[in-house]
Amino acid sequence: MLDIRFIRENSDKVKNACKVKGFEDRVDEILKLDVRVRELKTITQNMTAEKNKITREIPNAADKSPLIAKSKQISDEIAADMAELAEKEALLNDLLHRVPQIPDVKAPIGPDDSANVEVRRIGKPKEFDFTPRAQWDLLDMNGWWMPEKIAQICGTRTYCLIGEAAELQLAIETYVIQKLISKGFRFIECPSITKPQTIFDAGHFMGADLSVMNNDVFMLTDTDRCLAGTAEIILNSLHSGEILPESALPIKYAGFSPCFRKEAGAAGRDTRGLARFHQFNKVEQYVFCTPEQSDEMHEHLLNNLCEVVEDLELPYRVIANSTGDMGFNKVKMNDVEAWVPSENAYKELGSCSSIGTFQARRTNTRYRENGTNEVKFCATLNNTGIAVPRALVPFLENHQNADGSVNIPKKLQALMGGRTKIGGKH
RNA sequence: GGAGACGUGGCAGAGCGGUCGAAUGCGCGCGACUCGAAAUCGUGUAUACGGGCAACCGUAUCAAGGGUUCGAAUCCCUUCGUCUCCGCCA
Numbered sequence: 001m002l003d004i005r006f007i008r009e010n011s012d013k014v015k016n017a018c019k020v021k022g023f024e025d026r027v028d029e030i031l032k033l034d035v036r037v038r039e040l041k042t043i044t045q046n047m048t049a050e051k052n053k054i055t056r057e058i059p060n061a062a063d064k065s066p067l068i069a070k071s072k073q074i075s076d077e078i079a080a081d082m083a084e085l086a087e088k089e090a091l092l093n094d095l096l097h098r099v100p101q102i103p104d105v106k107a108p109i110g111p112d113d114s115a116n117v118e119v120r121r122i123g124k125p126k127e128f129d130f131t132p133r134a135q136w137d138l139l140d141m142n143g144w145w146m147p148e149k150i151a152q153i154c155g156t157r158t159y160c161l162i163g164e165a166a167e168l169q170l171a172i173e174t175y176v177i178q179k180l181i182s183k184g185f186r187f188i189e190c191p192s193i194t195k196p197q198t199i200f201d202a203g204h205f206m207g208a209d210l211s212v213m214n215n216d217v218f219m220l221t222d223t224d225r226c227l228a229g230t231a232e233i234i235l236n237s238l239h240s241g242e243i244l245p246e247s248a249l250p251i252k253y254a255g256f257s258p259c260f261r262k263e264a265g266a267a268g269r270d271t272r273g274l275a276r277f278h279q280f281n282k283v284e285q286y287v288f289c290t291p292e293q294s295d296e297m298h299e300h301l302l303n304n305l306c307e308v309v310e311d312l313e314l315p316y317r318v319i320a321n322s323t324g325d326m327g328f329n330k331v332k333m334n335d336v337e338a339w340v341p342s343e344n345a346y347k348e349l350g351s352c353s354s355i356g357t358f359q360a361r362r363t364n365t366r367y368r369e370n371g372t373n374e375v376k377f378c379a380t381l382n383n384t385g386i387a388v389p390r391a392l393v394p395f396l397e398n399h400q401n402a403d404g405s406v407n408i409p410k411k412l413q414a415l416m417g418g419r420t421k422i423g424g425k426h
Numbered sequence: 427g428g429a430g431a432c433g434u435g436g437c438a439g440a441g442c443g444g445u446c447g448a449a450u451g452c453g454c455g456c457g458a459c460u461c462g463a464a465a466u467c468g469u470g471u472a473u474a475c476g477g478g479c480a481a482c483c484g485u486a487u488c489a490a491g492g493g494u495u496c497g498a499a500u501c502c503c504u505u506c507g508u509c510u511c512c513g514c515c516a
Contacts, residue, residue: 045486071496
């Protein structure tokens with residue numbers, strides 16, 4: 001959420017953010033409510049002050065009863081104002097949770113992903129001297145999965161990897177985790193079961209009513225818990241309510257967890273192969289820093305993902321996502337997409353996002369500034385480290401040989417027991 | 427799942443209906459002493475919101491929410507969390 005004072009003083013900027021991000025503009029409503037809420041606060045606080053004064057006189061008063069009566073009278077007088085205040089504050093709070101984050105001035109403006117801009121392209125799509133197979137054919141011919149069987153056992157949008165492919169998935173995860181550790185990230189394995197409020201605090205959903213998440217989040221029946229869609233959600237709340245010393249920033253986490261998504265809005269999409277499941281593993285980069293450090297951290301996180309993709313020897317490109325595509329809570333966002341030969345297209349591998357102080361306001365995560373001792377909200381950022389099995393799609397296809405075997409990039413070979421390729425007829 | 431104990435400031439720990447935003451100790455900041463440091467002494471040390479140009483004033487917060495009361499850290503209820511024992515179990 002944004003600071004109400006910021007909204008008061010920059011209503012034009014906020015209105016514009018609603019417009020370019022495609023969210024309903026309720027700023028005027030907010031400003032009107034804000035005025036009334038402050039009026040009511042002033043009135044009720046002054047009355048309460050008077051009441052408190054009388055109350056303090058009671059113990060030493062010779063005749064207590066008139067003071068008690070007066071105190072009761074004041075309570076009755078402010079009751080209506082207090083009720084209105086509570087109601088208006090709840091309303092204001094809900095509306096404030098519907099105001100989107102202000103996008104970066106440099107973000108491409110547009111209604112959806114059609115307005116995204118390619119920032120850079122690294123590597124060239126590989127030329128094959130045979131017709132490259134699609135990921136699912138490679139998985140089939142190597143016996144690396146059993147899609148029909150698993151769908152029967154566990155339902156659609158679940159998967160299993162078998163044999164060398166399963167080893168490969170684990171190796172990639174380990175590789176990325178080790179890489180991030182070497183770059184100063186603290187490795188943390190996150191729970192997948194969490195409370196709805198925790199998910200809400202990550203700021204992907206609007207308003208104060210948690211039920212808006214029901215379409216996207218797996219709720220656990222007869223409990224107050226749900227399944228987290230990403231480690232980001234847990235990491236975001238890791239310092240909630242704390243005031244960190246500025247000297248501790250930036251704090252960098254490499255979170256690993258299984259991720260759970262309903263994918264209700266993606267019915268019929270990506271049903272074949274390894275692209276989209278209800279459950280997948282992800283290594284997540286997450287940073288708490290000062291707002292001043294945020295842009296530098298954004299580049300850092302983005303470069304880490306690019307490095308991973310380069311280590312995996314995949315052709316890729318970096319996208320600047322448009323205002324309409326970046327979502328509710330983001331300042332800026334860069335997708336990293338890898339080349340998928342069978343689709344003749346670049347497909348998303350991960351997403352680097354600057355959130356500004358938006359999440360930190362929801363979790364009340366702050367820091368004390370050096371020198372001034374001022375307490376300020378932290379900025380947060382997140383980026384994918386690697387998401388498997390999705391990353392295996394370009395991996396398998398780009399590294400395939402004519403016999404169906406798959407080459408292992410140099411940097412990964414040690415974690416694959418020194419093998420240079422897997423599968424095929426060998 | 428059963429039984430019990432408990433949640434107070436950065437930490438430790440008093441308080442158990444008014445004088446408590448909260449003793450005391452530790453930590454930390456500043457100052458004095460010192461060539462410097464340690465020790466010692468003095469002094470300061472939460473956050474949010476509202477009002478004010480400001481100094482400052484007010485309101486709220488002792489896990490969270492609700493209740494009793496003129497008045498709640500203190501009494502009652504609910505929820506969340508922590509610890510101990512038993513049971514069960516990767």
